[in-house]
Amino acid sequence: MTRRAFLPVLVVVGALACVPLVVHSDVVLNFLVTALLLTLAGQGWNLLGGYGGQYSFGHAAFFGTGAYATAILQTRYGLNAWPAFTFGIAAGAGVGAAIGALTFPSGLRGSYFALVTLAFAEVLRILASVAPVTGAGVGILVKLDPGIHALQFSSRAASYWFILSLVAAALVVNRLIEGSRFGAWLVAVREGEAAAQALGVDPTRVKLTAMTASAALTAAAGCFYVQYFLFIDAPIAYGPWISVEALLASIIGGVGTVFGPLLGALMVKTLGEAAKLVTGDAPGLDLMLYGIVLIVVVWIAPRGVAGIGERCRAWFARGSLGAGDTAA
Amino acid sequence: MTSPILAVENLSKRFGGLYAVREASLTVEAGSITAVIGPNGAGKTTLFALIAGFEKPDHGRILYENADITGESAHRLARRGIARTFQIVQPFAGLSVLENIAVGAHLHVAQRAAALEAAAEVAKRLGLEKVLNQPAATLTLAGRKRLELARALATSPKLLLLDEVLAGLNPSEIRDMLPVIRSIRERGVTILMIEHVMQAVMSLAEQVDVLVEGRVVARGTPAEVAVNPQVIEAYLGHGAAARLAGGAHA
Numbered sequence: 001m002t003r004r005a006f007l008p009v010l011v012v013v014g015a016l017a018c019v020p021l022v023v024h025s026d027v028v029l030n031f032l033v034t035a036l037l038l039t040l041a042g043q044g045w046n047l048l049g050g051y052g053g054q055y056s057f058g059h060a061a062f063f064g065t066g067a068y069a070t071a072i073l074q075t076r077y078g079l080n081a082w083p084a085f086t087f088g089i090a091a092g093a094g095v096g097a098a099i100g101a102l103t104f105p106s107g108l109r110g111s112y113f114a115l116v117t118l119a120f121a122e123v124l125r126i127l128a129s130v131a132p133v134t135g136a137g138v139g140i141l142v143k144l145d146p147g148i149h150a151l152q153f154s155s156r157a158a159s160y161w162f163i164l165s166l167v168a169a170a171l172v173v174n175r176l177i178e179g180s181r182f183g184a185w186l187v188a189v190r191e192g193e194a195a196a197q198a199l200g201v202d203p204t205r206v207k208l209t210a211m212t213a214s215a216a217l218t219a220a221a222g223c224f225y226v227q228y229f230l231f232i233d234a235p236i237a238y239g240p241w242i243s244v245e246a247l248l249a250s251i252i253g254g255v256g257t258v259f260g261p262l263l264g265a266l267m268v269k270t271l272g273e274a275a276k277l278v279t280g281d282a283p284g285l286d287l288m289l290y291g292i293v294l295i296v297v298v299w300i301a302p303r304g305v306a307g308i309g310e311r312c313r314a315w316f317a318r319g320s321l322g323a324g325d326t327a328a
Numbered sequence: 329m330t331s332p333i334l335a336v337e338n339l340s341k342r343f344g345g346l347y348a349v350r351e352a353s354l355t356v357e358a359g360s361i362t363a364v365i366g367p368n369g370a371g372k373t374t375l376f377a378l379i380a381g382f383e384k385p386d387h388g389r390i391l392y393e394n395a396d397i398t399g400e401s402a403h404r405l406a407r408r409g410i411a412r413t414f415q416i417v418q419p420f421a422g423l424s425v426l427e428n429i430a431v432g433a434h435l436h437v438a439q440r441a442a443a444l445e446a447a448a449e450v451a452k453r454l455g456l457e458k459v460l461n462q463p464a465a466t467l468t469l470a471g472r473k474r475l476e477l478a479r480a481l482a483t484s485p486k487l488l489l490l491d492e493v494l495a496g497l498n499p500s501e502i503r504d505m506l507p508v509i510r511s512i513r514e515r516g517v518t519i520l521m522i523e524h525v526m527q528a529v530m531s532l533a534e535q536v537d538v539l540v541e542g543r544v545v546a547r548g549t550p551a552e553v554a555v556n557p558q559v560i561e562a563y564l565g566h567g568a569a570a571r572l573a574g575g576a577h578a
Contacts, residue, residue, distance in 0.1 A: 179440050180440060181434045181437075181438050181439075181440065181443070184427070184430060184431050184434050184440070184443070185431065185434065187420070187422075187423065187427075188420055188423075188431040190422075191419075191420030191421060191422055191423060192418045192419075192420055192421075194382065194402075194414070194418060195414065195418040195419075195420065195479075196420075196431065197382075197401075197402040197403045197406070198380065198382075198402055198406060198411065198412050198414070198480070199406060199411075199431050199432045199434075199435060199479060199480070199482075199483055200403050200406030200407050200432075200435035200483055201403055201431070202401075202403045203403075
């Protein structure tokens, strides 16, 4: 793995880090924070779904577990936010490993895997909406206590830098995986499980590892959600919205690419806001517009925004090759 | 005679009420090329799946390097040195040729750069060096068969199971492939192959096992097997051997 492979990550993160120095509008920064939050959740989804080909419809299970663990440990057990945040990530990873261990060894894949993950998230949502420990229907409010010691930031810029550093870490993790043996195995499992197995790859173990790491990233997004909004309840934590947006961001941006979730999250969020602006106060109309634009985007770029660039490159490369080179 | 690298003993596999493989036994000598032939539906591919760990046998056992490997999963067997190709080629379509082969190389090489280097080396041996960076999906069938072979070879196997690597190739492509297979054996890899192309079996294999309805009905050198009455009957129907013999006398 060469250092050059990390150059694009450095450039993009560096550019994003400069934004609060130029833009001071709280509205814009808030928008960017939520986009980066979605990016992080999407990066988790992309690791398992994009690289590993295991399309989960239930990443809310990890997002919510991270969020609840962080909130409960702070409010009920008086734990400091830093260890609570770390435990939240670990708890999400644990749920990921558990769901993976229940589904992968029995050979669940494709739409069955998607449905089972959705079911797990829904079960957790229902449990969270009745269990006393999660605050049942009321939810949990985290006490306002701004300062770095409590991982709460009174300025939007500081929050922005905090979530950006998490996204940056996830970008680096993705890049590292891409250039590793594990990454090669993960993609091989996506492209053909039997063929991968014939080459010595243990598909169950590879998928399980990917699911655990994937859950950890999405859980981190949940932990951040709590620290930013200081509130969590069952529909937010385990609701289908985050599962759908996490996979949407990855698919729109480009599955199985390092920058896909970032591009996708920015697009999805921009689209949502733009639709609201255009349609004004008419309820539901923005969602319709949003849906139509999504369909068009997927139609034009089935491999995502990152895929468009790749396709152009491949097209130019093919143009410059001789016809003899295409035959084996 | 050297000791066999692979010994299959009374292997049976049933799907529902139908025996795909029935009490089949065969041995493969280390360093040899052994062919399994038989009419369509004889159970050849199932036999391969059993040996390579993709199916578990109902009865019988499989010995590899004198160790009982019956029922061991495919990825473990790959680590032991058993590699296979698939009759219906299964390239990782979204990856480049080089990346495809590198997955095989990663079995024993952890580092990415080293695996890519090893993969390029194998690709060169199989004449794939010009298409290294093409997506596997753009290869012709002949190219895909070579890729299938290259990937398996990249795992540095001791025993290579080839499931009809010549099927679907035209005569000139087959002619190009024969020396490739021979050179693999010359590097010390034992080969067990399923093959319908008799020209290839005749010129490559030292021993041929004939599988009919899940059983091994004949075994010998290609020349011996070709005149075996049971084999002729299996391919051409009941009484064919006698008619052929009668025709020869008349």
